[in-house]
Every structure is written in structure tokens, then in C-alpha cells.
Amino acid sequence: MSAVVWIAAGSLTAWLWLLLGQGFFWRTDVRLPPRVEPADWPSVGVVVPARDEAGVLPDSLPSLLAQDYPGRAEIFLVDDDSSDGTGALALELAERHGGLPLTVDSPGAPPPGWTGKLWAVRHGIGLARARDPEFLLLTDADIAHAPDSLRELVAAARTGGFDLVSQMARLRVESVWERLVVPAFVYFFAQLYPFRRIGTKGARTAAAAGGCVLLRTDAAERARIPDAIRHAVIDDVALARVVKGDGGHIWLGLAERVDSVRPYPRLHDLWRMVSRSAYAQLRHSPLLLVGTVLGLVLVYLVPPGALFVGLAAGSAPTMAAGGIAWLVMTGTYLPMLRYYRQPLWLAPLLPVTAFLYLLMTVDSAVQHYRGRGAAWKGRTYARPGTAFEER
Structure with missing residues (x-):
């Protein structure tokens, strides 16, 4: 259990850093300021x-x-x-x-x-x-x-x-x-x-x-x-x-x-939206892909896993680290759900969504190496700077 405890502690540390050290990304109050009309309106x-x-x-x-x-x-x-x-x-x-x-x-x-x-x-x-x-x-x-x-x-x-x-x-x-x-x-x-x-x-x-x-x-x-x-x-x-x-x-x-x-409306539609550009976001780097997959696992999948493993094994440190990390994750997601006017009970399901994104990212890389690259509306961009292909 010592290895599991350390992994859970690492996930909790990552979430505490995200909560306080990543520009308060989880807040949704960055909006256009109240309008001050200029003296002249540009074209x-x-x-x-x-x-x-x-x-x-x-x-x-x-x-x-x-x-x-x-x-x-x-x-x-x-x-x-x-x-x-x-x-x-x-x-x-x-x-x-x-x-x-x-x-x-x-x-x-x-x-x-x-x-x-x-x-x-x-x-x-x-x-x-x-x-x-x-x-x-x-x-x-x-x-x-x-x-x-x-x-x-x-x-x-x-x-x-x-x-x-x-x-x-x-x-x-x-x-x-x-x-x-x-x-x-x-x-x-x-x-x-x-x-x-x-x-x-x-x-x-x-x-x-x-x-x-x-x-x-x-x-x-x-x-x-x-x-x-x-x-x-x-x-x-x-x-x-x-x-x-x-x-x-x-x-x-x-x-x-x-x-x-x-x-x-369908998962397939959302899957295409994400996977068409996910690997491009990683600059088509296998190393960045591996790091992203491991990061998603550590940050989003370890907390609920550690909580359930800790409960099953009777390990209070594992259970606490996983539970607190999951709680912080859930809390940071609530403002976005409020912004989208969605039920707040969706917040604890963020690990499920993150797992879907992990699969979409891997699929994006697979499609890239199959030569399909970023496919959108009948065009495929296999690699940066190459011509499109009609299909």
C-alpha cells in the first residue's frame, strides 16, 4: 500500500497546486467589463x-x-x-x-x-x-x-x-x-x-x-x-x-x-470535435502524448481510484488523500457547471469525462499516424504544412 499512498499523495499535491497556483483557472468571472462607450466608434x-x-x-x-x-x-x-x-x-x-x-x-x-x-x-x-x-x-x-x-x-x-x-x-x-x-x-x-x-x-x-x-x-x-x-x-x-x-x-x-x-447530439460528434486537433495540441510529439496520458491518470483517475482502494484495504491515508483530491477536483468544476446552468451533481463525474478525453487524445494520435490527421468537413491535414486531402 505504500506505493498507492504515495501516488494518491502526489495526486492531492497536484490538485492543491492547480487550486492555488494555476491562475485560479477554475473561476468563471473573467468577463467583459461594463461597457464604456467611446467618443467615436471605429469601423x-x-x-x-x-x-x-x-x-x-x-x-x-x-x-x-x-x-x-x-x-x-x-x-x-x-x-x-x-x-x-x-x-x-x-x-x-x-x-x-x-x-x-x-x-x-x-x-x-x-x-x-x-x-x-x-x-x-x-x-x-x-x-x-x-x-x-x-x-x-x-x-x-x-x-x-x-x-x-x-x-x-x-x-x-x-x-x-x-x-x-x-x-x-x-x-x-x-x-x-x-x-x-x-x-x-x-x-x-x-x-x-x-x-x-x-x-x-x-x-x-x-x-x-x-x-x-x-x-x-x-x-x-x-x-x-x-x-x-x-x-x-x-x-x-x-x-x-x-x-x-x-x-x-x-x-x-x-x-x-x-x-x-x-x-x-451524439458522443461521436463530440469525439470528432476533440480528437481532430488533440494531437496537434501536443505538437504531434509521442513524448508529450505519454506525459499527457500519465498526467490525466494522476490528476483525474487516481483520486477516485485511491479512495475506493483505501476503503477496500482499510488504508486511511490512501482513502484520505484520494477523497480530498476528488473533493478539490469536484469543487473546482462547480463554477463551470453553474456557468453552463447544469446540475451540480455532474461535478463528481469529472473523472469519467476525463477518461473519455484521454481516449479521444489517444485516438487523435492513432489517426495521425494512420495518415488521417486533423479531419474536418471532408479535408484531412495529415501533418503541419502539408496540403489537404479531399475525401
Whole structure:
């Protein structure tokens, strides 16, 4: 039992450090500050890359068209070689709903070395820059914005002097699997990239949420966005790193009125969402993969295991270390469940969700070595910098 006690103690130590030493990642109060309206409202170009998004556009695009923004704003939806009539539907929605001006264009398939989304973003930024906007709003086609979303983002950037302001859109949580997996997805993301550190000048931590990124145009030019990250599968984090590395001041927080309308009703859908980029997050390193698996086991699976082993063996130290670690884990997950308006009894089930993420991460590596890499909407990026494959 001595080895089990030491492993349980190591897990408890890890949780105490995460609780106090990882930027208070578990708190969910990093939100946009109260709006202070600027004396003049800068112009904004809204860039929306879209590939086969006809299923979600009716729930998202009207919210952009209806933005209540006092300055000049224009939407540029870039149809990334869609096969479902995405571009035509966007024009139809604009004609039906009115609102902000909408331009729909397509650059065609991406050349070698570019991901499809970033090739579309490059084209959209080019269209927007012809209007000389001060800011660019990069937002995904499945994101619905409250009418004052653009106002809030621009006011926060102006007031805080930020070059990049990003909000983590509230993902859909309706199916059983979404309830189990989605809040944990954001929780794990915040654990890797504590929001408080992202917004701190001088801190190395950098990340953004690709669904909603407001970026100063001059900062994008200095950082050569998106050319500098053209091959990135996890493009939002790569974008934030480049902007911050170039001296930019960035901010990321949880959204209150920016929502993803994309459904993930089945475990298979969520599995694809995570596994398509998990190994890319680990820089395709077998060593980092092994370390991540061992870390997930130590941090998330050892606490309940130690508690039950301690109970069965009558080992009070093992039982105590495992039980306290599990209790700390559960407590840190509660704020995220409250943010997602989910029942708090889901918190003790976090080890189950972590085990699913462990399997998804391993599967991501397996798919990579099978040559399938990051597969998304008919394209596969086997390795950084390689051309896509249609399938």
C-alpha cells in the first residue's frame, strides 16, 4: 500500500497546486467589463469563414446582420468551397433580414500549406481591408451574437487598450453527451490557458477562442495574420501567440451573450470535435502524448481510484488523500457547471469525462499516424504544412 499512498499523495499535491497556483483557472468571472462607450466608434470588418454551414446559418447569420453598432460595419462571408449552397443561403438571409451590408465571395480551394479556414480568413481580411477598418471581427459561421455584441467587444478593446479581444462562446448543452462533455471542454481549456494570465502583460500564456475574435487591423498586419499561422489546425491559439509575441495586448474571457448554435447530439460528434486537433495540441510529439496520458491518470483517475482502494484495504491515508483530491477536483468544476446552468451533481463525474478525453487524445494520435490527421468537413491535414486531402 505504500506505493498507492504515495501516488494518491502526489495526486492531492497536484490538485492543491492547480487550486492555488494555476491562475485560479477554475473561476468563471473573467468577463467583459461594463461597457464604456467611446467618443467615436471605429469601423469594423466582420469576417466569417464558412464551409458547408447551411445547417446553422439561419440561426447565426441573422444575429450578425442585426448588430446594433453605431459605427460603420460590414460583413464578409467567405464561402470555403462549400457543397451545400452556403453562399447562396447567406445572400438569401441578408435579403430577407436586412441589416449590415453583406458581401459573399469564395477564394476557391486552399493551396498547399494552408488550412481551408485560414485561406478563407485571408481572403475575407483582404476584402475587409479594402474598406480600411480599424478592427476586424473574426467569427465562425456557427456563432450567434446578441445585438450589442459588437458594441461590447469594440468598447472593451478601446477601453482596455487591447489589440485582441476574444470571447469563449457558450457552447450548446442540451443532449446527455453535451452535458457530460462540453462544460469539461471549456474547463480543461481554461486549465491549460488560465484566462487571467492571458490578459496580463508580460505573462507568456496566450490563447483565443476562434469563434469570436476582435483584432485591431494594424496588429494583424504587424503579426502577418493569417499568413504567419497558415498551416495551424488550432488556429485561435496560434493567432493569439503570434499577436502577443509581437507585443500585442490580448484578452480572453467567457461570453455571456455569444453562443454556438452547432449541435453535438451524439458522443461521436463530440469525439470528432476533440480528437481532430488533440494531437496537434501536443505538437504531434509521442513524448508529450505519454506525459499527457500519465498526467490525466494522476490528476483525474487516481483520486477516485485511491479512495475506493483505501476503503477496500482499510488504508486511511490512501482513502484520505484520494477523497480530498476528488473533493478539490469536484469543487473546482462547480463554477463551470453553474456557468453552463447544469446540475451540480455532474461535478463528481469529472473523472469519467476525463477518461473519455484521454481516449479521444489517444485516438487523435492513432489517426495521425494512420495518415488521417486533423479531419474536418471532408479535408484531412495529415501533418503541419502539408496540403489537404479531399475525401
